[in-house]
Each structure stands twice: as structure tokens, then as C-alpha cells.
Amino acid sequence: MAERTESNQTAPAERQPSRGRPRDAERDRALLAATLQVLQESGYGGLTTAAVAKRAGVSTATLYRRWRSKEDLVVGTAVSWASDLGPQPDTGSLRGDLAVLLRDKAETLEGPGGRLLHILIGEAAHNEALARVLDSAIVQPVRDRAAEVVRRAVARGDIPPLENAHVLADLVVGSMVSRLFLTPDVTYQGATDGPTSGEAAIGELLPFLLRALGAPPG
Amino acid sequence: MAERTESNQTAPAERQPSRGRPRDAERDRALLAATLQVLQESGYGGLTTAAVAKRAGVSTATLYRRWRSKEDLVVGTAVSWASDLGPQPDTGSLRGDLAVLLRDKAETLEGPGGRLLHILIGEAAHNEALARVLDSAIVQPVRDRAAEVVRRAVARGDIPPLENAHVLADLVVGSMVSRLFLTPDVTYQGATDGPTSGEAAIGELLPFLLRALGAPPG
Missing domain, CATH: 1.10.10.60 (Homeodomain-like)
Known part of the structure; x- marks a missing residue:
């Protein structure tokens, strides 16, 4: 039995x-x-x-x-790829939680899925289905995890309650996209070390994000 | 005469x-x-x-x-379009300067050039010349203006001197790209009002950016 x-x-x-x-x-x-x-x-x-x-x-x-179609296939690929991002672990501190979130996002954008995201952004301007999957596959999982990070930090008393806490997701996704997609050396077929890499970006971004959320950066 | x-x-x-x-x-x-x-x-x-x-x-x-080539022509178009962004006016306050910078960026992304940026990001993954113009045309002008905004704010005594002040450019460009390119309704052929528009994003982002720079948000 x-x-x-x-x-x-x-x-x-x-x-x-x-x-x-x-x-x-x-x-x-x-x-x-x-x-x-x-x-x-x-x-x-x-x-x-x-x-x-x-x-x-x-x-x-x-x-x-x-x-049903080429579009349907690409949307399905994006959704499947995004579902591998995983949940937000509780590291016990706001700094630790933010570092994990930033690192996961950097790994996503620097990995094979990064090319997919480039392509989706390119097509999103004239294809509504691909525009919508960008949100559901790329931003929404980070939004959910960011909300969890803020909820825990408020519960711990690390930060005061925030209006518009969803802005954290835009700051996390956006700053990583800016650093890894819009800046040379990493934009073009991906150097993954050097001053513009994801790991370097995390170290520089963390103090700004901590202050943005109302926590001491040090 | x-x-x-x-x-x-x-x-x-x-x-x-x-x-x-x-x-x-x-x-x-x-x-x-x-x-x-x-x-x-x-x-x-x-x-x-x-x-x-x-x-x-x-x-x-x-x-x-x-x-010389199709690529050269598209790079030239991006550079010419970016040169229309203009300088950073001095509004007399950090909040005012940031609002102007965010508004200019939102207008850029919501205007005809936004489609160009979509396309450049799509191609940047496999075209080095287009990857490099993304930085020179999109990020560098914001980096220059953001540095000026921080320099003035420090000189006024509004904020303490910042390490890695260039991160502000990633936060400004990135959060606008996240809101206007990765979120439905505005991603697809551009609603320019409603909760995901540039103007709404500016109001939500400003307190976070002010805190991130070490200034009181109110």
C-alpha cells in the first residue's frame, strides 16, 4: 500500500x-x-x-x-517560458527579497528567453495578441512577486504601507530592461559580465529601490 | 542695412x-x-x-x-529622431525637473518614435549597429539630462550626493518602457489616456523616484 x-x-x-x-x-x-x-x-x-x-x-x-496559428504558437511559447520564473522565496529581509527578484529578472533577460522578449517588444507595436502576452508573461509575474515583497516588508515593519506599490514592478522590470536591452555590450548577443551585466546592475539598483520603498539603503 | x-x-x-x-x-x-x-x-x-x-x-x-545601406538609414533616422528630445530646463525644484524629464520621455514613447523604438529593440538582439543606436539615441540623452537633474538637486542642497547617479536614467527610461511598452492598452497602438497612460504613470512614479534619490516624496 x-x-x-x-x-x-x-x-x-x-x-x-x-x-x-x-x-x-x-x-x-x-x-x-x-x-x-x-x-x-x-x-x-x-x-x-x-x-x-x-x-x-x-x-x-x-x-x-x-x-491554431503562428501567433497562437508564439504566445504559447512566451507563456510557457514565463511559467518557469517560479515563486518569490522569503529571505527574511527586504534587501534579500529584492535581490532575489532582481537576480531572477536579470537571469530571465540574459537567458534564451531574452531574445524572445526582444522579438515580442518588436512585434507588440502592431500585434495586439503579442502585446498582451508581454504583460501576462513578463510584467504580471513580477507584479505578483513585487506585491508579495512589499506585503512582507510592511508586515515586518521594515517600511510603511505604500500607495501604488505596483510601481515597484515597473522599476524592477524597467530598470533591468534599460540596463540589459538598451545598453550596448549586453544588448548585442549578451556579455554576461562587465559593468553592464545583470549582477553589476543589481548592486547599483538595490540602494535606489530600497530608498524608493522607504527603507534605509545601507 | x-x-x-x-x-x-x-x-x-x-x-x-x-x-x-x-x-x-x-x-x-x-x-x-x-x-x-x-x-x-x-x-x-x-x-x-x-x-x-x-x-x-x-x-x-x-x-x-x-x-550607405538600409541599416545606416535606420540608424540615421533614430539619431535624428532622438536629437529632437531637447535639453533639460531648470524648473527650480527636483520634483519639477523629474516631472519634465518623465513627461518628455513619455511623449517620446507615445509619439511616432515609440514605434521606431519597438522595432529597434526587436532588431537589437541580432544587429549590433541597431543595438548601439538604442543606447546613443534613447538612453544617453536621458542619462545626460538625469545627471544634470541630480547635479542641480545636490547643488541646491535638496539631496545628498549620490553614488551611481546614472541609475536614475535606467529608472526613468525603464519604468516608462515598462508602463508604456509592456502593459496592454498602451502597448498596442497607443491609448494615451486611461490608467496606463504616460501622464498617470508620471504621477505614480514621482514619489518613488524622489525617495530613491533621497528626497522627501511630499
């Missing part, structure tokens, strides 16, 4: 192999990885569903059973 | 018509305006020098005498 429960927890898919679900999930992952690769090579304009299907080793019919 | 001086001030081009300079400047303006229009319609990938030349009413040979 104990063994059966353990098996149930670790490999539920094996116990319920109905209708090929695990293979679907594998195909989904392959399609999303292929989409990211083709986007990086060809941009949004150059991406075709045929190229993605070929890269993922599936037929275009299989791709279209899962995603 | 008075009449001649006045004529000299208002229409110098007419007095020195040598080598067609005024006509060159007019052609330059037409080419840059045409580049912005074609970029907005077709994106960077879809832009051709032939389409820009046609829109500007010049031959492609004329275009190539001024700009």
Missing part, C-alpha cells in the same frame, strides 16, 4: 496512460523549444509553422491540432 | 545657395520621414531602400549617396 501511494505520487502518468497524454506533453515541449530556436534565428516575420514543425520532428497537421 | 541683417537671420539659405545645401537638407528630412513611415508599416525586415526612396520622392541613387 505504501509502495502504491509512492508510485502514485512520483509517476501518475504511468499509472494512467490513457489517450497518449505523456507523448502529447513531450510534443508540446519539443514544439515550444523549436519555436524559440526558429524565432531566434529568423525573427517573428521569418518564422513559419512548417519550419517549427520540421525542427520539432512533427507534422504541420500535428502542430495545428495544438496551435 | 537693417533689412539686410534681418534677411540674413531669417533666410541664410537664400543668400548662400552654393552647392544645393538647402535642397540636401530637405531631401534628408524627406528620407528620414519616409523611413519612419515605411518602418511603421513594414517593420525592419520588410523595409527596402527602394520603398523609402519612392516614398520620399527621390531616386535610390540619391538615397545611397547619403546613406
